[in-house]
Amino acid sequence: xxxxxxxxxxxHWWNDERIRAILVQVLVxxxxxxxxxxxxxxxxxxxxxxxxxxxxxxxxxxxxFQPTSPGFNITNFDVNISTHSEVFFLGLVNTxxxxxxxxxxxxxxxxxxxxxxxxxxxxxxxxAAVYVEGTRNIPLLLQILAWYLGVILAVFPAVRKSxxxxxxxxxxxxxxxxxxxxxxxxxxxxxxxxxxxxxAVVFLRRWAHQRQDATGQQFPVFWASxxxxxxxxxxxxxxxxxxLAWDVPELKGFxxxxxxxxPASFLGMLFALTFYTGAxxxxxxxAGIQSVSHGQTEAAYAVGLRPGTTTRLIIIPQALRVIxxxxxSQYLNLTKNSSLAIAIGYPDLVNIFTGxxxxxxxxxxxxxxxxxxxxxxxxxxxxxxxxxxxKRVALVER
Amino acid sequence: MADRTYExxxxxxxxxxxxxxxxxxxxxxxxxxxxxxxxxxxxxxxxLYLALPPLVDWTLLSAVWGGNSNQECWAVTRxxxxxxxxxxxxxxxxxxxxxxxxxWRPNLVGIIFILAMIPVLFRSIPGGNVAAVFLIFVFPWIxxxxxxxxxxxxxxxxxxxxxxxxLVLLAGxxxxxxxxxxxxxxxxxxxxxxxxxxxxxLFLRWGFGLKVIGTDKFGGLMLTLILATVxxxxxxxxxxxxxxxxxxxxxxxxxxxxxGFIELVRAVPLITxxxxxxxxxxxxxxxxxxxxxxxxxxxxxxxxxxAYMAEVVRGGLQAIGKGQYExxxxxxxxxxxxMRFIIMxxxxxxxxxxxxxxxIGLFKDTTLVLxxxxxxxLQTGVSSLxxxxxxxxxxxxxxxxxxxxxxxxxxxxxxxxxxxxxxxxGYKR
Numbered sequence: 127x128x129x130x131x132x133x134x135x136x137x138h139w140w141n142d143e144r145i146r147a148i149l150v151q152v153l154v155x156x157x158x159x160x161x162x163x164x165x166x167x168x169x170x171x172x173x174x175x176x177x178x179x180x181x182x183x184x185x186x187x188x189x190x191f192q193p194t195s196p197g198f199n200i201t202n203f204d205v206n207i208s209t210h211s212e213v214f215f216l217g218l219v220n221t222x223x224x225x226x227x228x229x230x231x232x233x234x235x236x237x238x239x240x241x242x243x244x245x246x247x248x249x250x251x252x253x254a255a256v257y258v259e260g261t262r263n264i265p266l267l268l269q270i271l272a273w274y275l276g277v278i279l280a281v282f283p284a285v286r287k288s289x290x291x292x293x294x295x296x297x298x299x300x301x302x303x304x305x306x307x308x309x310x311x312x313x314x315x316x317x318x319x320x321x322x323x324x325x326a327v328v329f330l331r332r333w334a335h336q337r338q339d340a341t342g343q344q345f346p347v348f349w350a351s352x353x354x355x356x357x358x359x360x361x362x363x364x365x366x367x368x369x370l371a372w373d374v375p376e377l378k379g380f381x382x383x384x385x386x387x388x389p390a391s392f393l394g395m396l397f398a399l400t401f402y403t404g405a406x407x408x409x410x411x412x413a414g415i416q417s418v419s420h421g422q423t424e425a426a427y428a429v430g431l432r433p434g435t436t437t438r439l440i441i442i443p444q445a446l447r448v449i450x451x452x453x454x455s456q457y458l459n460l461t462k463n464s465s466l467a468i469a470i471g472y473p474d475l476v477n478i479f480t481g482x483x484x485x486x487x488x489x490x491x492x493x494x495x496x497x498x499x500x501x502x503x504x505x506x507x508x509x510x511x512x513x514x515x516x517k518r519v520a521l522v523e524r
Numbered sequence: 525m526a527d528r529t530y531e532x533x534x535x536x537x538x539x540x541x542x543x544x545x546x547x548x549x550x551x552x553x554x555x556x557x558x559x560x561x562x563x564x565x566x567x568x569x570x571x572l573y574l575a576l577p578p579l580v581d582w583t584l585l586s587a588v589w590g591g592n593s594n595q596e597c598w599a600v601t602r603x604x605x606x607x608x609x610x611x612x613x614x615x616x617x618x619x620x621x622x623x624x625x626x627x628w629r630p631n632l633v634g635i636i637f638i639l640a641m642i643p644v645l646f647r648s649i650p651g652g653n654v655a656a657v658f659l660i661f662v663f664p665w666i667x668x669x670x671x672x673x674x675x676x677x678x679x680x681x682x683x684x685x686x687x688x689x690x691l692v693l694l695a696g697x698x699x700x701x702x703x704x705x706x707x708x709x710x711x712x713x714x715x716x717x718x719x720x721x722x723x724x725x726l727f728l729r730w731g732f733g734l735k736v737i738g739t740d741k742f743g744g745l746m747l748t749l750i751l752a753t754v755x756x757x758x759x760x761x762x763x764x765x766x767x768x769x770x771x772x773x774x775x776x777x778x779x780x781x782x783x784g785f786i787e788l789v790r791a792v793p794l795i796t797x798x799x800x801x802x803x804x805x806x807x808x809x810x811x812x813x814x815x816x817x818x819x820x821x822x823x824x825x826x827x828x829x830x831a832y833m834a835e836v837v838r839g840g841l842q843a844i845g846k847g848q849y850e851x852x853x854x855x856x857x858x859x860x861x862x863m864r865f866i867i868m869x870x871x872x873x874x875x876x877x878x879x880x881x882x883x884i885g886l887f888k889d890t891t892l893v894l895x896x897x898x899x900x901x902l903q904t905g906v907s908s909l910x911x912x913x914x915x916x917x918x919x920x921x922x923x924x925x926x927x928x929x930x931x932x933x934x935x936x937x938x939x940x941x942x943x944x945x946x947x948x949x950g951y952k953r
Contacts (some may be wrong), residue, residue: 147774165808172807232595247561248554249568263933264926265888268902272922280918462793468895476795490803497799498792505791 169491176488184487185211187510191482217475218500224392225461232460233453235400236407243412254408261405267466269402274394274470282390285380294374296382301389303375303382313369319362325350326358391472395464403460407453414449415441444522447519454512461504464486475500583923588634593913609917610924613908617924619745620899626735629670630746636665637753645939647946651844664757672739672740672749674731693722739818743899745928747818751890753827756883758826768863770834771841772820781799789831794889797824821893829886836878840871873947878938884933901925904931 138473139145173180189210192203203216242254261269282299283289289297296303334345363369375385426436463477475497484493539545543552556562556807586604590611591597606725610617619627640659643652645700668675680687696719742750769775769782801824806814815823844867852862872879894903905921908914 143774151775151777154775154781158781168810169804169807172811175811180947245556245561245564246554247564250561250564251594253568253571259934260930263884263888263930263937265891267891267894268922268926268929271902271906272918272926276918276922418886465793465795466892466895468795476793476799480796480799484799484803490807494796494804497796500787501793501796502791503907 150468173491178488180489180491182492184489184492185209185214187487189213189483191486210479210487212480213483214475214496217473217477217479220472220478221461221464221467221474221476221500224395224399224464224467224472225457228403228460228464229457231396231400232403232407232456233416235404236453236456237411238407239404240411240458242417243408244415256409257401258405261401264411264465266398266402267469270394270398270466270469273397274391277397278390278394285382286377288377288382294372295379296375299390301382301387303385303387303391305372305374306384306386307373308373310369310371312366315366316359316362320359323358324356326354330354389472391467391470394470395467395472399460399463402463403456406456406459410449410452410456411445413452414445414447417448418444450519451512452513454508454515458508460507461508462501465501542619544886577637582919585849594916597917605923606917607920609908609914609920613904613914616744616908617901617904618744620745620904621741621745622746623735623737623741626737629734629737633670634749635701636666660757661720664754665727667729667750669728669734671737671742671746672731673734673736675728677725677729680725680729686729689722689726693719693726696720696722713723739816742818744904745901747893747898748887748890748901750929751816751893752887755820755825755886755890756830758822759833759886760879762826762830764837764868766830767837767841770838772932781941786831786834789828790835794825794828794892795895797828798892798896816898817898821896821898825886825890825893828889829882832882832885833879836875836882837871840875841867843874844870876943877940879941880936880943884936887933887936888929901928928948 145359159522170180186209188206189208189212190206203212239254239257243258245251245254279299282297285298285300287298288303291297294305329384330350331347338344373384374386375382422440423436426440431439464474467474468477468481471477480493480497484490487493529739542548553564575747581603582605586601586602588604588606588608591600591606591608592612594606594609597608615624619630622630637659640655640663643649643655677685680689682923691785696715696717698715700712700715700719701716703709766782766786769778770786772779798821801820802817805820805823848866848870849862852866857866890900891902893900894906899907901926905925909916909918909921
């Protein structure tokens, strides 16, 4: 017997969930709109009172300040003619550069210490634990200051007494001077040979894989790849007559001339970001490896794989599925944390654009929104990548 | 001997080989199990040999424990730390520019806080619930009064204002009692709410009759702890509300707003949020309404932390099985009761590690306020180095500040492990 369900007349309309939801949302939208209106209205009034012009016209004004040491200037920044939009661009490039280098190094440090924490060796485990717990529990800003002021400025020598690596790279407490490459004629042939070698290795791997599937015969892919990758470019290098010259820095007077320079603040940021983020990545790596059950290892041994092969083919692919998402968000954290560069004067986006340009122009709303937009874009790109990766490695279940 | 035979079952138990037991066995298993482990052991021992003796020597053995300036220390030795620096600047590191004759005020607040936290943190000590209510509803206002002093409020400039507030307070109490007698929750809530609000206002105006100490004088570890506790305290409920808003399927607009806020805040660095609070908040507010620097920093940090907290709480909400929600509905609980008594207790328990690590992150992030010009613990240390009497003592300053942060953060993470173990009601198999 079908029971007729009718809306009970005893229920008041204000107890109906759907109507309540609509009412609450109308209220929220109203409050939100009022809030926005309140802010916009006040901002307009306040900006008028302070004589500020809204809009992005200030971006074309000449900035008139030198954001960093002259030796460190990737985007041809010129203090006399460059505008605030060029300040923005320079800051963005510097942020991306420290983030890129930091991400690579932090990944290496993180994996090394993550594996060390799982070692059978009590001493190794202990050292890794001290590193991870010590770094994770101390503020990054303190670490940045300690690396820069407490190590680089305090321990590194003055410019004229620079430490050198084979007379080509020079470390001192103001910058690192390193040789910069000058491509000669025929350099493109060398680069092309490198590209060809890489493509050849990819095809070799594919061919070897197919042959192993078909015939069961193995091919020494690794050593063959190394031979191709090193051999071909080397041969081309000498045939084309060593098409790369180096501009080696030289001490002239009080400074090094020639070559490229990185400010010491870059090195300070890099050390701090690498070791700080590395500790977090180490924890993610440890968790990821531990998430692969021991049964997998036993099963691999049972089918006759050797320990090295087991790690490479069984453990790592499964662990990576767990490791990659949190590590990606650590990359994002590193990128965001590079904004602390303002504390030691590395000219990143927040330091020179949100800091100095804002002080000069007073266009707080535009500048801060632009800065936020940059980080938001980076964050969205990274999470888009993460979604793609997650989809790719997701377990295919029946 | 080899041909000696035993009856079946009468063979004596032999001791395990020497290489498997005792010190040698332990060494073999833990330090020298394979050739590469042995190499690692030797390498690390060598590194420790290089690093540890100089460190111990610098911090303890060769350190100068007194001294009123860097020159005095360096006259003794340059090989050891100069702890006279920390000793001399200790009150600055703890309280910043706070009036030195009023140090008892933050001290008293700290003692009250610790005493109230003990029963909350360790449930075996009775009085936890009372202490929690005290901490949430009474303690914040005591702190404001003790640290700052009487708050000047325009609505209570005259005795007329005070009288009106007192009358409203009484009326609120009356309404609340009436509601309570008639079991009318709404009436009770409104009555006691109004009474509570008026009581706070009156209390803040009185402020124990202490001398006003401006917030520009707050600094040191005191400021760091204020920033951390306030933003943690505000971000927790705010984060829960945001998480519930994000999970609410029936209100798409509320959901969109929550998602937008959470994702935006999580995508940008804290420093931009602080810049925003510093430079944009004054533009957003009408002329004449202005917060001081510390309140701006608090607004920025609380909103920032709330977004992270919301994501942590959402993780917990998603981990609760659908059956729990349905069971609560079947019992006839409304949304509030369902969340309060069924979902949240389970969800929050799951995400304790996440909450604590957000707390730790926030606590570490309080150091960023030095960039907007506040004298937090780190900044007091850094600015002490600018004094010619003390410059060149970076290592001492960073060592001490780092140690304090480490002890506090590490303590929190250990406590979270203890709590996890304690609250684990045994669903694990």
